[in-house]
Amino acid sequence: MLVLSRVDLAVTAFSLILFSSLYLIKRRSALNALRGPRASSYLLGHEHDLRTKRVDEVLFQWSKEYGTAYKLPGCFGENVLVISDPRAIHRVLQESLQDYPEAADLRRLIKMIFGRGVLWVKGEDHKRHRRVLSPAFSMDHMRQFLPLFQSHVNYLSEKWDNALQGKSQTIDVIPWLHKMTLDIVGESAFNYHFDALEGKPNELTKALYDIEKLGEDSSPTITLAQAIMRYIPESVSSWQGDHFPMSTEKVIKRYLRLSTERAREVLKEAGLYLDHRTVDNGNDGAPAIGTGREKDILSILVRANWVEDPRKRLSEEEILAQMSTLIQAGHHTTGYTLSWILYELAAHPEDQAKVYEEIKQLRERNPEGFTSSEYDSMNHFTLVIKEALRFRPVVPTLEREASKDDVLPLEFPIFCKDGKRIEAVPIGKGQRIKVDISTYNRLQNIWGEDANSWNPKRFEVIDSSTKTKTQVGLFANLLTFSGGPKGCIG
Numbered sequence: 082m083l084v085l086s087r088v089d090l091a092v093t094a095f096s097l098i099l100f101s102s103l104y105l106i107k108r109r110s111a112l113n114a115l116r117g118p119r120a121s122s123y124l125l126g127h128e129h130d131l132r133t134k135r136v137d138e139v140l141f142q143w144s145k146e147y148g149t150a151y152k153l154p155g156c157f158g159e160n161v162l163v164i165s166d167p168r169a170i171h172r173v174l175q176e177s178l179q180d181y182p183e184a185a186d187l188r189r190l191i192k193m194i195f196g197r198g199v200l201w202v203k204g205e206d207h208k209r210h211r212r213v214l215s216p217a218f219s220m221d222h223m224r225q226f227l228p229l230f231q232s233h234v235n236y237l238s239e240k241w242d243n244a245l246q247g248k249s250q251t252i253d254v255i256p257w258l259h260k261m262t263l264d265i266v267g268e269s270a271f272n273y274h275f276d277a278l279e280g281k282p283n284e285l286t287k288a289l290y291d292i293e294k295l296g297e298d299s300s301p302t303i304t305l306a307q308a309i310m311r312y313i314p315e316s317v318s319s320w321q322g323d324h325f326p327m328s329t330e331k332v333i334k335r336y337l338r339l340s341t342e343r344a345r346e347v348l349k350e351a352g353l354y355l356d357h358r359t360v361d362n363g364n365d366g367a368p369a370i371g372t373g374r375e376k377d378i379l380s381i382l383v384r385a386n387w388v389e390d391p392r393k394r395l396s397e398e399e400i401l402a403q404m405s406t407l408i409q410a411g412h413h414t415t416g417y418t419l420s421w422i423l424y425e426l427a428a429h430p431e432d433q434a435k436v437y438e439e440i441k442q443l444r445e446r447n448p449e450g451f452t453s454s455e456y457d458s459m460n461h462f463t464l465v466i467k468e469a470l471r472f473r474p475v476v477p478t479l480e481r482e483a484s485k486d487d488v489l490p491l492e493f494p495i496f497c498k499d500g501k502r503i504e505a506v507p508i509g510k511g512q513r514i515k516v517d518i519s520t521y522n523r524l525q526n527i528w529g530e531d532a533n534s535w536n537p538k539r540f541e542v543i544d545s546s547t548k549t550k551t552q553v554g555l556f557a558n559l560l561t562f563s564g565g566p567k568g569c570i571g
C-alpha cells in the first residue's frame with residue numbers, strides 16, 4: 082500500500098494550489114482588456130446572483146452597460162466570458178462546435194442525470210446519436226402525434242372547465258401545463274403513461290420531482306460546492322460518486338435508474354429488442370423504420386439503429402439513456418413556453434382576440450381537430466408564438482468551455498476598458514463562456530428599436546429581411562432552441 086509522508090502531502094497540496102492559481106491567472110489575463118461588472122465577493126463572484134435572481138433581467142442590465150461581449154466574475158476570481166454577439170455565438174455553436182463543448186463540470190452533471198444520451202455525447206459520437214434519432218423527429222413523423230397532442234389539450238381544458246364550474250377564479254396554470262407536457266412527452270417518446278394530469282402516483286414522476294426540488298436550494302454553499310467541482314478531476318469525482326455518493330447524487334441516480342428500467346419495460350412490451358434480434362412486424366425479423374405497431378420515438382429509434390452500420394449503432398446503454406434525456410429536455414421547456422404564451426395573450430387582449438377569432442373560424446370548418454396545415458394557416462397565432470419564444474426564452478443561457486486558444490470574431494464591435502474598439506475577442510484554453518440567449522433575442526440591431534417590447538408583428542417584416550449578417554437560431558433566427566448541430570432536436 083502506498084503511504085504518503087507529510088512532506089509528500091505538503092508538496093502535493095502546494096503544487097495543486099500553484100497550478101490552480103496559474104491556471105486561473107492565465108484564464109483571467111486573456112480577458113483583461115474587457116469591461117464587465119465588478120464582484121462584491123471574491124468567493125462567489127456574480128455566480129450566486131445568477132442562481133438566485135431573475136437571470137434575464139440581470140443579463141439585460143449588464144449587456145446594456147458593457148455590450149454584447151463582456152467579462153463576468155465567477156467564483157474564486159474566475160472570469161467568465163458572456164456573449165450575445167451573433168458572430169461570436171455562431172463560432173461557438175456552429176463553426177467550431179468541436180472546440181466548444183459544455184464545461185466539464187456541467188458534462189459531469191448531464192451524465193449523472195441523463196446518462197450517455199445525445200445531450201452528453203460530443204464530437205463523432207454526437208453525430209452518431211443525432212443520425213439515429215433524426216428519423217423519429219422528422220416533420221412527417223411529428224405530424225402523426227397531432228391527435229395525441231390534441232386529446233391531451235382537450236383533457237386539460239375539461240379539467241379547467243370543471244375546476245372553474247362557470248365561476249371566475251384564479252387557476253395556477255403552470256403546474257397543469259407541466260403535467261400535460263409530461264404526459265405528452267411520455268406517450269410520444271416512449272408510449273409510456275405517466276398519467277400526471279390524472280394525478281396517478283408514479284415512482285418515476287416522483288423521482289423526477291425529487292430532482293427538481295434539489296434546484297430549490299439557493300444557499301451560497303451550493304454555489305461554492307458546484308464551483309469547487311470544476312477543480313476536481315473527473316476520475317476522482319466519478320470514484321467518489323460510485324463509492325460514496327452524496328444525498329443529492331443518490332436522488333439523481335435513482336431517477337436515471339428508474340427511467341432506464343421503464344424504457345426497457347416499454348421496449349419489451351412492444352416486442353422490440355435492443356440487440357437487433359427480431360421484431361413483431363410480420364417481416365421475418367427484418368427491421369422496418371416507421372412501421373410496425375409502435376410509433377413512439379424510442380421504438381422508431383430502435384428500428385433506425387438496426388439498419389445503421391453496425392460500427393455506428395448506439396449501444397443498449399446509449400439507447401436507454403435517451404429516455405431520461407427526452408423526458409427532461411422536453412417536459413419543462415415546453416411547459417414553461419406554453420405558460421408564457423398564455424401569459425402574453427392574457428397581457429395583450431388585442432392579440433388574444435385575433436388568435437381566438439382564428440381558432441373559432443377553423444373550428445367552424447373542422448370541429449374534429451386541426452391538421453398541421455390548418456395550424457400553419459393561423460397567421461396571427463404563428464406571429465404570437467414566435468414573439469413569445471423570442472421574448473421569453475425558457476433556457477436563458479448555455480455554458481460552454483474553450484478546448485483550445487481561439488479568437489472569437491464579433492459582428493458588433495465592443496469598447497475595451499482603455500476605450501479601444503475591438504472586433505474580436507482573444508480567449509485562452511479553458512475559458513468558460515456563457516451564451517446569453519435572452520439578450521441575443523432582444524438585440525435592437527437584429528430585432529428592431531422596440532426589441533424590448535412585445536410586438537408579434539415584427540416577424541412580418543423580419544422574416545423577409547433579417548437585419549443580421551449571421552444567422553444563428555434554428556427557428557426564425559431565434560436562439561431559443563440554441564443553434565447548430567447541438568441545437569434542440571424536439
Ligand code: HEM
Nearest residue numbers: 199200410411414415418476561562563567568569570571
Ligand atoms: C419550447 C420547448 C423547447 C425549448 C425552448 C428547447 C430548448 C432547447 C435548447 C436551448 C437546447 C440546447 C441545449 C444545450 O445545447 O445545452 C435543446 C436541446 C435539446 N432538446 Fe430541446 N427545447 C424544447 C423542447 C424539446 C422537446 C419537446 C424535446 C423532445 C421531446 C427536446 C429535446 C431536446 C434534445 C434531445 C436536446 C439535445 C440535442 C443535442 O444535444 O444534440 N426539446 N433544447
